[in-house]
Amino acid sequence: MLDSVLVANRGEIARRVIRTARRTGMRAVAVYSDADADLPYVREADQAVHIGAVPNPQPARSYLDAAAIIDAARQTGVAAVHPGYGFLAENADFARQVIAAGLTWVGPDPGAIEQMGDKIRARNLMERAGVPVSPGSREPVCDMAAAVAEAERIGYPVMVKAAAGGGGIGMGVAADEAGLRSAFETARSRAERFFGSPEILIERFVERARHVEVQILGLADGRVLALGERDCSVQRRHQKVAEETPSPGVSAGLRERMLAAAVQAGQAVAYRGAGTVECLVDADAGTFVFLEMNTRLQVEHPVTELVTGIDLVEQQFLIAAGEPPSFDPAAVKPFGHALELRIYAEDPVRFLPGPGKITEWAEPAGEGVRVDAGYEAGNTVTPFYDPLMAKLCVHGADRGQALDRARDAVAAFRIAGPKSNLQFHADLLASPEFSTGDYDTSLVSKLRPAQRDRGGVTGG
Amino acid sequence: MAEVRAEMVANVWKVVAAEGDHVDDGDTLVMLESMKMEIPVLAEGPGVVTKMHVAEGDVVQEGDLIASIS
Numbered sequence: 346m347l348d349s350v351l352v353a354n355r356g357e358i359a360r361r362v363i364r365t366a367r368r369t370g371m372r373a374v375a376v377y378s379d380a381d382a383d384l385p386y387v388r389e390a391d392q393a394v395h396i397g398a399v400p401n402p403q404p405a406r407s408y409l410d411a412a413a414i415i416d417a418a419r420q421t422g423v424a425a426v427h428p429g430y431g432f433l434a435e436n437a438d439f440a441r442q443v444i445a446a447g448l449t450w451v452g453p454d455p456g457a458i459e460q461m462g463d464k465i466r467a468r469n470l471m472e473r474a475g476v477p478v479s480p481g482s483r484e485p486v487c488d489m490a491a492a493v494a495e496a497e498r499i500g501y502p503v504m505v506k507a508a509a510g511g512g513g514i515g516m517g518v519a520a521d522e523a524g525l526r527s528a529f530e531t532a533r534s535r536a537e538r539f540f541g542s543p544e545i546l547i548e549r550f551v552e553r554a555r556h557v558e559v560q561i562l563g564l565a566d567g568r569v570l571a572l573g574e575r576d577c578s579v580q581r582r583h584q585k586v587a588e589e590t591p592s593p594g595v596s597a598g599l600r601e602r603m604l605a606a607a608v609q610a611g612q613a614v615a616y617r618g619a620g621t622v623e624c625l626v627d628a629d630a631g632t633f634v635f636l637e638m639n640t641r642l643q644v645e646h647p648v649t650e651l652v653t654g655i656d657l658v659e660q661q662f663l664i665a666a667g668e669p670p671s672f673d674p675a676a677v678k679p680f681g682h683a684l685e686l687r688i689y690a691e692d693p694v695r696f697l698p699g700p701g702k703i704t705e706w707a708e709p710a711g712e713g714v715r716v717d718a719g720y721e722a723g724n725t726v727t728p729f730y731d732p733l734m735a736k737l738c739v740h741g742a743d744r745g746q747a748l749d750r751a752r753d754a755v756a757a758f759r760i761a762g763p764k765s766n767l768q769f770h771a772d773l774l775a776s777p778e779f780s781t782g783d784y785d786t787s788l789v790s791k792l793r794p795a796q797r798d799r800g801g802v803t804g805g
Numbered sequence: 806m807a808e809v810r811a812e813m814v815a816n817v818w819k820v821v822a823a824e825g826d827h828v829d830d831g832d833t834l835v836m837l838e839s840m841k842m843e844i845p846v847l848a849e850g851p852g853v854v855t856k857m858h859v860a861e862g863d864v865v866q867e868g869d870l871i872a873s874i875s
Contacts, residue, residue, distance in 0.1 A: 690840065691840070698815070698840040699813055700813070727814075728815055729840075730840065
């Protein structure tokens with residue numbers, strides 16, 4: 346059993362990991378930049394180590410400073426490092442440095458991170474393992490002429506994205522050659538700037554698709570479990586805004602095939618720990634293709650926790666220590682329906698960032714309501730990090746009850762100071778598409794046609 | 806004379822237009838970065854950039870002047 350952990354992250358996820366660590370008797374150490382010194386996670390940790398000044402003009406320098414984080418782990422004498430998501434969570438070199446420092450890495454083997462971090466290698470590997478993939482590049486596309494030829498071969502519309510990328514940054518859809526030229530140029534410059542690699546992947550774009558992912562857990566004994574799916578089709582700028590489980594667009598038969606494929610995907614890389622296999626689902630045809638695998642805890646993991654009753658962070662700690670999970674894998678039986686609404690510091694119409702000092706913060710409470718928040722009244726949401734302030738999660742005996750609880754909870758949530766997208770969530774929950782469950786990844790642009798008006802806000 | 810102002814707290818990532826440039830409606834003047842998003846600031850009509858009030862690396866507050874166009 347691990348007795349202590351340093352959480353190499355900030356905000357809501359640092360707080361959430363610290364909560365489980367302390368509940369299970371571990372000593373929890375936080376790291377923080379000047380900008381985050383007053384956040385709840387810093388106070389709630391047993392110890393906190395300052396690792397960076399106000400990170401301007403290079404955002405997030407502190408949480409990406411591997412040497413400073415490993416120093417902090419040494420100074421505080423912790424047994425393990427938990428990376429959360431984002432920042433260094435999918436950085437295989439960092440994982441290796443943690444292990445080389447004699448610490449336990451709460452994540453998969455660095456080799457698995459590397460194999461899955463390169464989206465082209467990951468696609469090829471999945472194809473060989475028998476997991477369906479969409480038509481796409483088997484090698485990195487490096488220049489415009491190759492991109493045009495590759496898109497021609499694959500067939501329009503295509504999705505253009507960074508092979509080393511994530512978080513929707515630089516992703517673009519092209520319906521023809523002109524669109525492709527512009528999307529390729531954008532993707533390449535973003536890929537270099539954000540991911541340090543210009544390699545581009547082109548694949549067939551599936552219209553009217555649902556984005557559905559499967560939570561997997563690779564156990565210490567080598568077994569890989571699939572703990573149900575999450576529907577993440579509510580997206581703006583290719584980034585998730587709301588998630589739910591089970592997916593209203595996945596039949597029992599399709600679910601069975603997706604979960605089996607996710608287990609195969611995990612087994613193909615001898616996966617250990619919590620991971621997520623992301624797929625695109627054509628609900629009308631009842632088919633799916635592999636998109637990518639995230640080798641870390643996912644932002645939206647709470648919906649799986651709500652329906653299964655399993656604490657995924659606790660399982661991460663147990664697996665990292667080589668121990669069996671706290672639950673019986675043969676007896677997992679999801680119950681009810683869960684939703685997560687991401688509360689972002691952004692305006693609810695155009696989704697432009699709106700950081701600021703929080704003058705009022707009142708979280709909803711009640712049966713089935715769980716709020717994972719990174720902030721409280723008096724904190725300042727700064728422009729240096731991503732806009733996620735909190736995750737409002739609800740559980741109900743069925744989807745109808747979960748939706749009712751979500752509507753009440755959104756109405757009761759009070760945030761003043763920064764902008765917030767609470768009104769967007771109210772509109773989402775009131776929309777016929779979301780209410781009936783008949784929606785796909787185009788839903789947000791239908792609800793908010795105005796966001797496409799001027800300019801091309803990207804990233805985030 | 807049009808004044809273009811920041812809509813949010815952000816870092817100035819790139820200054821695209823220079824003083825003396827002719828710009829048209831919708832041309833990008835600067836790229837801001839806030840909360841891991843890149844936000845283009847656009848000209849709202851044709852004109853000449855008479856003054857660029859920000860430099861790369863600056864932090865702007867909501868309402869701060871970014872460029873003057875006449």
